[in-house]
Structures are given as C-alpha cells and as structure tokens.
Amino acid sequence: MPPRPPHDPRQVSQSPTLPGAGASGPRPFDVADLYAGPATRADALPASPALDEKMRQAYFWIVNHAIITPYYDLEFNDAPPTTVRFGGAGTEVRLPTAQSYSSFVLLPLLTFASRKRCLFIGGPGRGKTASATLMGLLAGYTLPDLRRAIQHGQPQMTVADLLGNPLPKDLMAAARSEDIRIAWRKWLTMRVKIVDEYNRIPTRTQSALLTLLAEGYAEILDQTMESPESAWFLTANDDMGGGTYQVIEALKDRIDIVVKALDFNPRFLGELLTRVEERVKPEELVPPEIIFTPEELDQVYRQTLKVPLPRAVRRRIEFFAAQFDFCDLAARDLEYKTKDTIRLAGKTLGSVCAADCGRDKVKALCSQTENGFSVRGLMTLLGFAKTLAWFRGSAEVTLQDVRQIVPWILHEKLIMNPSSPFFDGANNGVLRIDRIAWIRQAFDAACAEYDRLDLDHADPLEEIDATFDTGLDGVPEAEVKKRLATVEARLAELAKNTKLLAHVQKDVLKLKYYHQRYGNYLRWLQWTQ
Numbered sequence: 063m064p065p066r067p068p069h070d071p072r073q074v075s076q077s078p079t080l081p082g083a084g085a086s087g088p089r090p091f092d093v094a095d096l097y098a099g100p101a102t103r104a105d106a107l108p109a110s111p112a113l114d115e116k117m118r119q120a121y122f123w124i125v126n127h128a129i130i131t132p133y134y135d136l137e138f139n140d141a142p143p144t145t146v147r148f149g150g151a152g153t154e155v156r157l158p159t160a161q162s163y164s165s166f167v168l169l170p171l172l173t174f175a176s177r178k179r180c181l182f183i184g185g186p187g188r189g190k191t192a193s194a195t196l197m198g199l200l201a202g203y204t205l206p207d208l209r210r211a212i213q214h215g216q217p218q219m220t221v222a223d224l225l226g227n228p229l230p231k232d233l234m235a236a237a238r239s240e241d242i243r244i245a246w247r248k249w250l251t252m253r254v255k256i257v258d259e260y261n262r263i264p265t266r267t268q269s270a271l272l273t274l275l276a277e278g279y280a281e282i283l284d285q286t287m288e289s290p291e292s293a294w295f296l297t298a299n300d301d302m303g304g305g306t307y308q309v310i311e312a313l314k315d316r317i318d319i320v321v322k323a324l325d326f327n328p329r330f331l332g333e334l335l336t337r338v339e340e341r342v343k344p345e346e347l348v349p350p351e352i353i354f355t356p357e358e359l360d361q362v363y364r365q366t367l368k369v370p371l372p373r374a375v376r377r378r379i380e381f382f383a384a385q386f387d388f389c390d391l392a393a394r395d396l397e398y399k400t401k402d403t404i405r406l407a408g409k410t411l412g413s414v415c416a417a418d419c420g421r422d423k424v425k426a427l428c429s430q431t432e433n434g435f436s437v438r439g440l441m442t443l444l445g446f447a448k449t450l451a452w453f454r455g456s457a458e459v460t461l462q463d464v465r466q467i468v469p470w471i472l473h474e475k476l477i478m479n480p481s482s483p484f485f486d487g488a489n490n491g492v493l494r495i496d497r498i499a500w501i502r503q504a505f506d507a508a509c510a511e512y513d514r515l516d517l518d519h520a521d522p523l524e525e526i527d528a529t530f531d532t533g534l535d536g537v538p539e540a541e542v543k544k545r546l547a548t549v550e551a552r553l554a555e556l557a558k559n560t561k562l563l564a565h566v567q568k569d570v571l572k573l574k575y576y577h578q579r580y581g582n583y584l585r586w587l588q589w590t591q
Contacts, residue, residue, distance in 0.1 A: 074352060134164060261299075377521065
C-alpha cells in the first residue's frame with residue numbers, strides 16, 4: 063500500500079502522541095493467557111495503543127483533519143510560559159510549555175469518555191453539530207444512522223416525536239394501558255445521543271427529555287424503556303438557553319459541561335479551500351484506528367474512575383467550593399447561613415449583602431455569586447478532573463487539571479452577582495462577560511488564600527479527620543471523652559483566632575458533626591455497661 067500523502071485526512075498521529083505519559087496500567091488478566099503458546103504470546107501480536115493513547119490519537123485527528131479549531135485555550139505548563147503583552151485592553155498571550163488543547167474538541171472527547179452531558183453553545187455554522195456527530199462516529203455508528211438519530215429541536219416537537227408511538231392496533235384493542243406496545247425510537251438505545259437546538263423544544267417535551275437524560279428511561283402511557291448509560295451532546299445558539307422556548311431549570315441543571323464554539327479564523331481559509339477542491343468531508347473519512355468498540359468504551363470509563371485524586375488537590379477543591387454558598391447575614395443559626403435561606407425567603411442577595419458583615423467584599427468570593435455548588439456539580443467536577451488527568455496520561459489528578467476544567471463545569475451552575483463590588487475593580491468589569499476567566503480567577507484567588515493560610519500544614523481538621531477515619535468500634539469510653547474534648551478545644555480555638563469566614567463555617571459544621579457522632583457513641587457505650 064503506497065504511503066498516504068501529508069494532506070490525507072485519514073492520517074492518524076503516530077504514537078506516542080504525548081511522550082512520557084504514564085501508562086494506563088497493566089493489561090487485565092485473561093484466562094486465555096494460560097493456554098497461549100509461543101505463536102499467540104502477547105509480545106508476538108501487533109501492539110495496539112493504550113486506550114488513553116488511542117483517545118489522544120482521536121483528538122489529534124479531529125484537530126488536524128476534521129474541526130478547524132486553532133485555539134489552545136486549555137493551557138498546561140511544566141515550566142513558566144513565555145508571555146507577550148499587547149496594548150489596548152492589555153491582552154496577555156501565553157505560550158504554554160506543556161501539551162495544551164482546544165476546549166472545543168477536548169471537552170466533548172472527555173464527555174464521550176466519561177458518559178456525561180455536554181452543551182455546545184455558539185452561533186449557527188460554528189461546528190457544534192459536526193463535533194457532536196464525530197463523537198458518534200468514534201463510537202462506531204455509521205453516518206446515516208447518526209443523521210437519522212439526531213433529534214432536531216423545533217416548536218412542534220411532541221413527546222411521541224422524541225420517544226416513540228403506541229402501536230395503533232394495540233391502542234384500539236387494548237383493555238389496559240399495560241397491553242399497549244410502544245414503537246420506541248432507535249436513538250434511545252445509542253451510546254451517543256445528540257439533541258440539536260434543545261432550546262426550541264416545547265416545555266412538555268422538554269420534561270420527557272429531562273426524564274430520559276436525568277433518570278435514564280423513557281415513558282409513554284405507563285410503558286417504560288431503560289436507556290443505556292451514554293454520552294449526551296446538546297446544542298444551543300446562545301449562552302442563556304433562550305430560544306423558541308425557555309429551557310426548564312431542571313433540564314439546564316442536568317448539563318454537566320458547557321463548550322463554547324469560537325469563530326473561524328480566516329487565516330486558515332486554505333484548509334477550507336482544500337476541502338472544496340478535493341470534495342473532502344471529514345465525517346465520511348474517520349479512520350478505523352480511532353473508532354472505539356463498546357467494550358473499549360466500558361474499559362475507558364473504568365480506567366478514568368480509577369485515577370487517584372490526592373488529598374492536597376481535594377483539599378483545594380473543598381476550600382474553593384466552600385467560598386460561595388455562605389452568607390453570615392442570612393440567618394442566626396450556623397446551619398442556615400447560606401444563600402438558599404435568602405432565596406427561599408424571597409429576598410435577593412444584594413438586599414442582604416448590602417449590610418456590613420465585617421468582610422472585605424471585594425476580596426470575599428461569597429459576594430460574587432447568588433448561589434453555591436450543588437452535590438451534582440461537585441461530583442461532575444471530580445469525574446471530569448479524573449478523565450482529563452487520564453487523557454493527559456497523568457498518574458494522578460493535578461491542580462492544573464482542576465484549574466483548567468472547573469470553569470467549564472461551573473459555567474451554567476454558578477449564578478453571578480454582577481452588583482458585587484469586586485466587578486467594579488480595575489480590569490474586573492470584563493469578567494461580567496467572560497465567565498470562563500471569572501471562574502478561573504476565582505479558583506486562583508481561593509488557591510492563593512489557601513496557600514496564605516498554609517492549610518497544607520495547618521489544617522485544623524486533619525488530625526481529627528484521621529482519628530475519626532479509624533472508626534468507632536471498640537473505642538473505650540475514656541478515649542471517646544478525649545476525642546470530644548479535642549473537638550471542643552478546636553472549636554474554641556477557631557472562634558478565638560478567626561472570624562466565621564466561609565471555609566471556617568464548613569470546618570465548624572464538620573466539627574459539630576464529629577461532636578454529635580462521638581456524643582451518640584458515648585451515650586450508647588454508657589447504656590451498654
């Protein structure tokens with residue numbers, strides 16, 4: 063077979079695409095290995111790339127041959143980057159020193175690997191549906207099947223259009239609803255699901271979509287069908303979710319990550335010219351080397367979940383997440399000092415936050431948002447951080463992984479408080495518009511404060527956490543009383559040395575939790591004696 067020309071759109075990057083990347087782990091034991099002879103030894107067979115390497119090959123094929131996206135906005139560094147500063151608004155250009163990526167391609171791939179829900183936002187013709195279609199092709203579906211399976215949002219879309227129809231013969235003859243068979247849509251069983259312009263779907267049909275997307279099953283006339291765990295790709299033409307119909311809040315809340323489709327750089331017009339002249343359609347030329355089998359996708363998912371997340375990184379995530387939901391003026395009791403208390407009382411954050419609480423509201427991150435993190439948002443962040451580290455061939459999740467992924471996870475989840483004094487500061491006004499930069503600077507500010515407090519070495523709960531994690535079974539009464547005294551002493555120390563800051567409130571709540579657990583156990587011990 064003659065070598066492919068350099069411009070061949072079927073060309074796949076040679077391995078390793080990331081020299082020095084950690085291995086994905088040893089090959090799982092197979093009982094067939096016990097019966098393998100010299101001719102079937104693993105080292106005698108053609109080597110196939112590790113799954114993380116295969117995913118990187120898929121990434122580079124897409125950015126080199128399919129989606130023209132010369133934007134390396136997910137920046138990684140293993141040394142201080144070279145920076146160039148331009149006049150005008152003061153734009154700083156950084157030249158990353160480690161392999162960096164285009165969010166428009168990498169984030170959908172991470173969604174594909176982790177079976178999450180991705181929303182593409184951007185104007186028409188920016189490649190949103192094309193990128194989602196490529197994810198389906200990587201899963202092994204044919205282009206005709208994918209085109210039939212894409213759900214195109216439009217104002218007349220019914221639940222039957224989305225999910226399926228009852229069979230007319232059964233509908234006429236059935237005495238009970240359970241006897242009616244449903245002709246379910248084939249797309250419901252696919253591992254990649256695409257909903258184009260989901261903000262043009264009527265509200266009632268959105269509710270059916272929500273059940274399928276969130277709970278994994280479809281329902282018509284009391285008949286249900288389970289849908290396999292899959293990667294979801296939805297598109298919309300703007301950030302706010304507006305369209306023919308307003309997107310219901312519960313559906314927006316189920317979106318795990320947001321991908322922004324950027325404009326086309328006309329300096330790459332030559333690439334378009336080649337496609338016109340050679341009649342190239344990349345979606346018709348996906349190389350078989352980068353297509354994943356269902357078994358490989360299952361293995362990818364398991365591998366991503368096993369990537370370790372070190373305690374030092376987890377503690378920074380905890381510290382960052384603690385900053386936003388707290389409001390000292392929302393209630394008297396510790397547990398209710400949250401922005402949810404304000405919202406449920408029908409008040410606005412601005413009306414409560416206007417009073418003096420003794421904090422610098424330019425520096426306090428709690429003043430910048432109307433809400434805090436949800437459990438779902440935190441779980442999504444942990445999952446995507448693991449998947450990103452896996453994709454990069456890292457042995458564990460790093461702080462860079464979290465820093466790069468967190469703005470895309472929280473893009474639609476953190477509600478900005480534009481009246482915060484922070485946004486009136488020099489060069490901060492643009493952050494009211496640039497949500498990615500706003501969330502990333504908030505993460506950086508939280509990490510800087512974490513380092514200033516030296517919480518890696520002065521965590522007030524570290525020893526208490528470690529002691530509690532050893533368990534309560536068999537702990538004698540004297541030791542329980544000692545632990546209770548330690549908890550009470552630590553609470554008194556915190557009250558003496560610091561204000562009730564956002565992260566301190568979370569520490570105090572956990573100490574109160576420990577006090578209850580030890581107290582309940584002590585009472586049980588005394589009762590059994």
